[in-house]
Amino acid sequence: xxxxxxxxxxxxxxxxxxxxxxxxxxxxxxxxxxxxxxxxxxxxxxxxxxxxxxxxxxxxxxxxxxxxxxxxxxxxxxxxxxxxxxxxxxx
Amino acid sequence: xxxxxxxxxxxxxxxxxxxxxxxxxxxxxxxxxxxxxxxxxxxxxxxxxxxxxxxxxxxxxxxxxxxxxxxxxxxxxxxxxxxxxxxxxxxxxxxxxxxxxxxxxxxxxxxxxxxxxxxxxxxxxxxxxxxxxxxxxxxxxxxxxxxxxxxxxxxxxxxxxxxxxxxxxxxxxxxxxxxxxxxxxxxxxxxxxxxxxxxxxxxxxxxxxxxxxxxxxxxxxxxxxxxxxxxxxxxxxxxxxxxxxxxxxxxxxxxxxxxxxxxxxxxxxxxxxxxxxxxxxxxxxxxxxxxxxxxxxxxxxxxxxxxxxxxxxxxxxxxxxxxxxxxxxxxxxxxxxxxxxxxxxxxxxxxxxxxxxxxxxxxxxxxxxxxxxxxxxxxxxxxxxxxxxxxxxxxxxxxxxxxxxxxxxxxxxxxxxxxxxxxxxxxxxxxxxxxxxxxxxxxxxxxxxxxxxxxxxxxxxxxxxxxxxxxxxxxxxxxxxxxxxxxxxxxxxxxxxxxxxxxxxxxxxxxxxxxxxxxxxxxxxxxxxx
Numbered sequence: 001x002x003x004x005x006x007x008x009x010x011x012x013x014x015x016x017x018x019x020x021x022x023x024x025x026x027x028x029x030x031x032x033x034x035x036x037x038x039x040x041x042x043x044x045x046x047x048x049x050x051x052x053x054x055x056x057x058x059x060x061x062x063x064x065x066x067x068x069x070x071x072x073x074x075x076x077x078x079x080x081x082x083x084x085x086x087x088x089x090x091x
Numbered sequence: 092x093x094x095x096x097x098x099x100x101x102x103x104x105x106x107x108x109x110x111x112x113x114x115x116x117x118x119x120x121x122x123x124x125x126x127x128x129x130x131x132x133x134x135x136x137x138x139x140x141x142x143x144x145x146x147x148x149x150x151x152x153x154x155x156x157x158x159x160x161x162x163x164x165x166x167x168x169x170x171x172x173x174x175x176x177x178x179x180x181x182x183x184x185x186x187x188x189x190x191x192x193x194x195x196x197x198x199x200x201x202x203x204x205x206x207x208x209x210x211x212x213x214x215x216x217x218x219x220x221x222x223x224x225x226x227x228x229x230x231x232x233x234x235x236x237x238x239x240x241x242x243x244x245x246x247x248x249x250x251x252x253x254x255x256x257x258x259x260x261x262x263x264x265x266x267x268x269x270x271x272x273x274x275x276x277x278x279x280x281x282x283x284x285x286x287x288x289x290x291x292x293x294x295x296x297x298x299x300x301x302x303x304x305x306x307x308x309x310x311x312x313x314x315x316x317x318x319x320x321x322x323x324x325x326x327x328x329x330x331x332x333x334x335x336x337x338x339x340x341x342x343x344x345x346x347x348x349x350x351x352x353x354x355x356x357x358x359x360x361x362x363x364x365x366x367x368x369x370x371x372x373x374x375x376x377x378x379x380x381x382x383x384x385x386x387x388x389x390x391x392x393x394x395x396x397x398x399x400x401x402x403x404x405x406x407x408x409x410x411x412x413x414x415x416x417x418x419x420x421x422x423x424x425x426x427x428x429x430x431x432x433x434x435x436x437x438x439x440x441x442x443x444x445x446x447x448x449x450x451x452x453x454x455x456x457x458x459x460x461x462x463x464x465x466x467x468x469x470x471x472x473x474x475x476x477x478x479x480x481x482x483x484x485x486x487x488x489x490x491x492x493x494x495x496x497x498x499x500x501x502x503x504x505x506x507x508x509x510x511x512x513x514x515x516x517x518x519x520x521x522x523x524x525x526x527x528x529x530x531x532x533x534x535x536x537x538x539x540x541x542x543x544x545x546x547x548x549x550x551x552x553x554x555x556x557x558x559x560x561x562x563x564x565x566x567x568x569x570x571x572x573x574x575x576x577x578x579x580x581x582x583x584x585x586x587x588x589x590x591x592x593x594x595x596x597x598x599x600x601x602x603x604x605x606x607x608x609x610x611x612x613x614x615x616x617x618x619x620x621x
Contacts, residue, residue, distance in 0.1 A: 036375075036439070036440070037227075038301070038336070038339060038371070038372060038375045039371045039372060040332075041332035041335070041336070041366070041369060041372065042369075043332065043366070044330045044331075044332050044333075045330035045331050045332065046331050046332075046366050050366050050367060050368075051331075051363065051364055051365060051366060051367055052367060053367045053398065055394065055397055056394055057394070059392050059394055060391070060392055060394050060395070061384055061389040061390065061391065061392060061578075062389065062390040062391075062392050062412075063388070063389055063576060063578040063579070064576055065390055065412070065415075065416050066416065066457070066460065066570075066574070066576070067416040067417050067457075068464065068570075070461070070464055070465060072417070074417055074419045074421075074422070074461075075417075075461065075465065077492060077496075077502075078461065078462065078465060078489050078492060079465055080502075080505065081488045081489065081491070081492045082462070082465055082466055082485055082488055082489070084488070085482075085484055085485055085488045089484075
């Protein structure tokens with residue numbers, strides 16, 4: 001029949017090969033991964049309404065992010081090392 | 092004979108009525124095209140091999156008269172256009188590129204006529220777009236370019252690549268548009284729109300920028316941004332697609348030159364103005380917007396989790412921000428190292444080295460803060476006037492732990508022991524200080540002094556006592572006083588230096604009189620100073 005289905009299959013295979021090493025990536029991202037290039041826009045102009053996305057748009061960035069939780073593993077490991085320094089200071 | 096004759100008569104008619112749109116429609120080159128173009132090509136091949144008689148025929152049917160809107164530059168371009176169709180072979184992409192370059196150059200020369208040139212502006216933009224597209228396509232075909240290199244080696248082309256040459260051609264058109272003398276002040280017409288050829292500034296600039304980024308000659312973009320600063324009407328007067336594309340490239344240029352604060356301003360504006368459904372463009376903007384903001388101490392929030400353009404990106408960036416939060420140097424090096432599986436991707440997108448070298452400073456700040464959290468004993472006497480301190484030796488112990496872990500040491504009965512085959516060999520950027528160099532007290536004191544100088548620590552260092560002492564802890568508490576928030580520090584500095592409102596290359600207001608000279612060149616500065 002038409003060549004379209006087999007061409008589609010070939011394209012799919014190429015996609016799989018390309019992203020095989022990045023198996024962790026979710027599917028839509030893997031598809032996006034292929035086009036690094038900043039594409040030309042399909043339309044010339046649009047309104048402010050066209051730029052609006054659903055959901056909260058006011059809080060895009062975290063500016064206060066200091067983490068005071070010292071119960072995780074990295075802090076536990078540091079504690080061990082700091083204890084030794086403490087001991088040597090007392091000596 | 093009828094096809095060429097009819098074609099040229101139509102063209103003469105469009106010039107007479109100044110119908111730029113129809114002219115552009117007739118002067119196309121990029122397939123797929125209606126059959127008429129193929130027939131025109133056939134007729135040119137069979138009957139017009141002699142260029143001199145072709146030229147005479149063009150001059151006969153499109154004669155230069157007083158009010159016919161015809162000028163010599165256009166006649167030359169027209170002959171060039173017909174020769175293109177006569178000689179073109181779309182199977183030979185290199186030759187097509189060279190023929191199209193010649194055609195674009197002739198068209199730009201026609202454009203430069205101050206009285207009549209404007210009528211070919213849409214044609215110039217169309218043909219330049221075709222040429223740029225072909226240039227980018229050829230750039231990804233090293234098999235073809237190798238052929239070109241062989242033939243141009245002897246001619247000593249000054250090492251210019253095909254893409255670079257293409258950018259240069261189109262830049263000529265950009266300059267013609269930008270520097271056109273306008274009757275109204277600032278190049279803005281009575282209708283409030285860019286006047287005359289100035290309407291073409293950003294379409295053409297964006298093509299050149301795309302090509303310069305493609306061939307990694309971004310330094311050459313400096314010229315474009317400087318000229319725009321001095322001669323362009325405000326960017327806001329141009330269509331959204333041109334605004335967003337331009338701000339994307341300007342943001343990337345500033346990012347490449349370590350001007351992260353200004354880069355963030357451009358990229359944020361590009362992102363905000365981008366069409367909600369243009370995922371490819373939004374995603375490309377986000378890569379640099381995330382990177383610039385992280386370097387400035389701002390991390391993407393959960394808001395992005397629901398946005399399709401951020402899918403796959405957050406997974407790459409979040410391990411970095413998580414490591415910065417904790418001051419976990421090991422996790423930080425791994426988030427950008429080969430272990431992450433993302434190193435090559437970061438590198439390809441041009442953000443690897445900036446993230447590694449700039450965010451590392453933020454990790455050091457958090458590491459110092461973490462050690463303080465783990466070692467500081469709050470005074471039992473609330474009236475105590477003693478300043479809270481952090482021991483350099485404690486930070487050193489933490490740094491050594493990180494270095495050892497990176498080298499593959501493991502904990503055995505509470506002691507760290509090196510791996511049986513000796514420490515893992517680390518490359519320069521993979522170690523805490525430099526490769527396998529074990530940190531010492533002098534280096535750690537230098538790191539703390541550098542953090543202090545950049546405003547990320549607040550207090551002073553006593554070299555004799557090997558301590559960092561926090562100032563102002565009484566009012567704000569030792570953590571808030573001693574370790575100010577990175578974004579607050581960098582934002583305040585940008586505001587002090589006036590970098591928060593004006594961005595060179597981004598014309599936000601109408602020009603008032605002559606512009607000054609603005610130096611855009613990047614100078615190595617402390618983190619986030621851009």
